[in-house]
Amino acid sequence: MRIFRIIIYCLIFLLGASPHLYGQDRYLDSLLKLVKTDREDSNKVIHLNKIADAYQEKGEYDTGIEYSKLAEKLAIQLKYNEGLAGAYNELGIAYRNFGDYPKALEWLFKALKIREGSWNKNGLGRIYGNIGIIYRLEGDHEKALEYYFKALQISVQTRNLREKGISLGNIAIIYNDMGLYDKSLVYYFKALDISKEVGDQAGVSRQTGNIGTVYQEMAEKAEAKGDHVTRDSLYKKAIAYEQTSLNIDRELHDKIGMVIWLGNLGGIYLQMKKYVEAGRYLKRSLFLADSIHDLYGSMDANDYLSRLYQETGNYKMALASYKMAIRQQDSLFSEESAKDITRKEMTYTFEKKEEASRLDAEKKEAIALADKKKQKIILFSVLGISIFVLGFAVFAYRSFLQKRKANLEITSQKAEIEEKQKEILDSIFYARRIQRSLLPTEKYMLRVLAKLNKIS
Numbered sequence: 213m214r215i216f217r218i219i220i221y222c223l224i225f226l227l228g229a230s231p232h233l234y235g236q237d238r239y240l241d242s243l244l245k246l247v248k249t250d251r252e253d254s255n256k257v258i259h260l261n262k263i264a265d266a267y268q269e270k271g272e273y274d275t276g277i278e279y280s281k282l283a284e285k286l287a288i289q290l291k292y293n294e295g296l297a298g299a300y301n302e303l304g305i306a307y308r309n310f311g312d313y314p315k316a317l318e319w320l321f322k323a324l325k326i327r328e329g330s331w332n333k334n335g336l337g338r339i340y341g342n343i344g345i346i347y348r349l350e351g352d353h354e355k356a357l358e359y360y361f362k363a364l365q366i367s368v369q370t371r372n373l374r375e376k377g378i379s380l381g382n383i384a385i386i387y388n389d390m391g392l393y394d395k396s397l398v399y400y401f402k403a404l405d406i407s408k409e410v411g412d413q414a415g416v417s418r419q420t421g422n423i424g425t426v427y428q429e430m431a432e433k434a435e436a437k438g439d440h441v442t443r444d445s446l447y448k449k450a451i452a453y454e455q456t457s458l459n460i461d462r463e464l465h466d467k468i469g470m471v472i473w474l475g476n477l478g479g480i481y482l483q484m485k486k487y488v489e490a491g492r493y494l495k496r497s498l499f500l501a502d503s504i505h506d507l508y509g510s511m512d513a514n515d516y517l518s519r520l521y522q523e524t525g526n527y528k529m530a531l532a533s534y535k536m537a538i539r540q541q542d543s544l545f546s547e548e549s550a551k552d553i554t555r556k557e558m559t560y561t562f563e564k565k566e567e568a569s570r571l572d573a574e575k576k577e578a579i580a581l582a583d584k585k586k587q588k589i590i591l592f593s594v595l596g597i598s599i600f601v602l603g604f605a606v607f608a609y610r611s612f613l614q615k616r617k618a619n620l621e622i623t624s625q626k627a628e629i630e631e632k633q634k635e636i637l638d639s640i641f642y643a644r645r646i647q648r649s650l651l652p653t654e655k656y657m658l659r660v661l662a663k664l665n666k667i668s
Contacts, residue, residue, distance in 0.1 A: 216650055218385075220269060223225075224260045224426050225663050226250075236266070240266040240267070240270075241264065243262055243263045243478050244263060246259055247259045247260060247263065251258065252289075252290070252291065253261060254290060254292045254295055254390075255294055256286060257283050257286050257287045257296075257298070257299070258284050258295060258298070258300075260279050260283035260286065261279075261280065261283045261295065261298040261299055263276075263516055264276045264277070264279035264280040264283065264299070264302040264306075265305075266362055267279065267304065268305055268306060268309065268329060271309075273309050273310060275304050276302065276489060277303065277306045278537070280299045280302040280303045280666070281294075281299075281303075282305065283295060283298065284296060284297040284299040284300070284301070284303075287299055291378030292599060293326050293330065294326075294330060294335075296326060297323045297326040297327045297330065297332075297335065297337065297339075298320050298335070299509075300320070300322040300324075300326070301319070301320065301323040301338070301339055301342065302337075302596060303319040303343060304316045304318075304319035304320035304323060305347075307319060308342075308346055308349070310490075313346050313349060313350050316346050317343065318337060319348050320342055320343050321343070323339050324336070324339050324340075324343065327339055327594065332632065333366050333369060333370050333427045334366070334367075334370055334372055334375060336366055337363045337367055337370070337372070337375050337379070338358070338363070338365035338375070340359045340362040340363035341359070341360065341361045341363040341364070341375075341378060341382060342357075342380060342662075344357075344359035344363065344382060345382070347359065348382075348385070348386060348469055350387070353386050353389060353390055353491070356359075356382075356386050357386050359384065360379055360383045360386065361379075361383065363375070363378075363382070363630040364379035364380065364383065365377045367379055368448065368490065370429045373406050373409065373410050373411055374406075374410065376406055377406035377410075377419075378401035378403075380399045380400075380402045380406065381399070381400065381403040381418075381419060382399075383399045383586060383593075384396045384397075384399035384403060384422065385422075386428070387399065388425075388426055390492055393426050393430050393433075393496050393627040395424055397423060399496040400419055400422050400423045400426065400475070401417045401419075401423065401465045402422065404416065404419035404599075407419055413460055413464060414460075414466070416460060417456075417457045417460035417461050417464070417466070417469060418457070418607075419556065420453050420457045421453065421454060421457035421469070421472070421473055421476070423453045424450045424451070424452070424453030424456075424457065424473075424571035425450070425454075425476065425477065426455035427446045427447075427450035427453065428446075428447070428450040428476065428479075429478055430446045431443045431444075431446035431447045431480075432483065434446060435483070438649070444484075447483070447484055450476075450480055451477060453478065453479075454473050454476045454478065455473075457469065457473045458470060458473040458474060458477065459475065466502075467500055467506075468506060468509075470500055471497050471500050471501045471504070471506050471509035472509070473578075474493050474494075474496050474497035474500065474514050475494065475497040475509065475516065476514055477492070477493040478490045478491075478492075478493035478494035478497055478513070478516055479494075479516050482492060482494070482519060482520055482523075484514055485523075487523065487524050490520055491517075491520055494513050494517050494520065495513075495517070496510075497513045498508060498510060498513035498514065498517065501513055507540055507543065507544055508544065509538035510536075510540055511537050511544065513534075514533045514534075514536045514537035514540065515534075515537040517533040518530050518531075518533035518534040518537060519528075521533060548653055560648060586587045607650045623646070646652070
């Protein structure tokens, strides 16, 4: 249980969320005020996504989803793909928090599809990392490593040390889950070097504590094999690293981290049969956990103390600590069950809203398509009539030209015929004149005949 809690705590850190939510409400309030005065532009999409993320960190997942959907709607309207990818990423995180991993992957892969063609390589790397987390939670180590290494490759390309450290830490967690401790340590040490390089003390604490936890698990394996020399050496290393983390978190006033490292140190000393040291660290862990109402920390400390009292013969205290741990465990399970029911109710309500929105969108789309189809019919009808009228006009104009041409030809032929007729008539008249000029006139003939008669 403790190892799982350490991993969850480190995941929260690696994802960029602070274990302490100091100032978060003030930050959220400023965003909520800002978004009210925003124009309907890309800045508003960015602010809506930030609000969604802030609600996710507060654990108000349903409210976070509502703001993610608002960001999605506006991003689609603006054709702002970067903002749309951000909204899809937040929805993926929300469904991961709900425990609905298939739905989470569905949204994350939508975000991935946009980001793969985007300039935002760092954003792409974070989506790869988020997908890797889902696969890890599902127990698919191979797929988790595939996407963690993709995220690591992006961070190397962009020279983003913070993202590189996150990816290295994530890869180390997977190898630790698989029992490949040597590989896990290689990547934890690389992540630790980056935290030191960028001056991230909180990161140094987490990676150092993780290294101590790996050495602790390796020591337990050595003990199971009866290799006491190796066991003792590994326990010493584990203590050194856990103590370093404790010192850093004490300086940072990170009480949740202190509860974890104090409990870890107590557990290591308990396994080493150093009961005085174990009791000292475990009691400090329990006191601090109770003071900050860390139920998980209290349960872990009581569980270890029950074992400590049992091994030292204090059975009354062992039973009391055991009963307390069981009550806290039952309380946690009841709380988780209540949260699970609430999550399911919120998921059901949200999905109903989403389905109603989808049906409404489909209805609007159908109406829009019908209007578009109607407009196309009208357009094609007008176009058809226009083509018919144009065709008729072309035909009429062509007929007119042909008729005009025929008339011109007839007129030309008529003129030609008339010209020829004139020429023929002129020829006839000319011949007649010649003929007349050669023949004697009637009077002349009478005179000649008269003379002849006289002579005879």
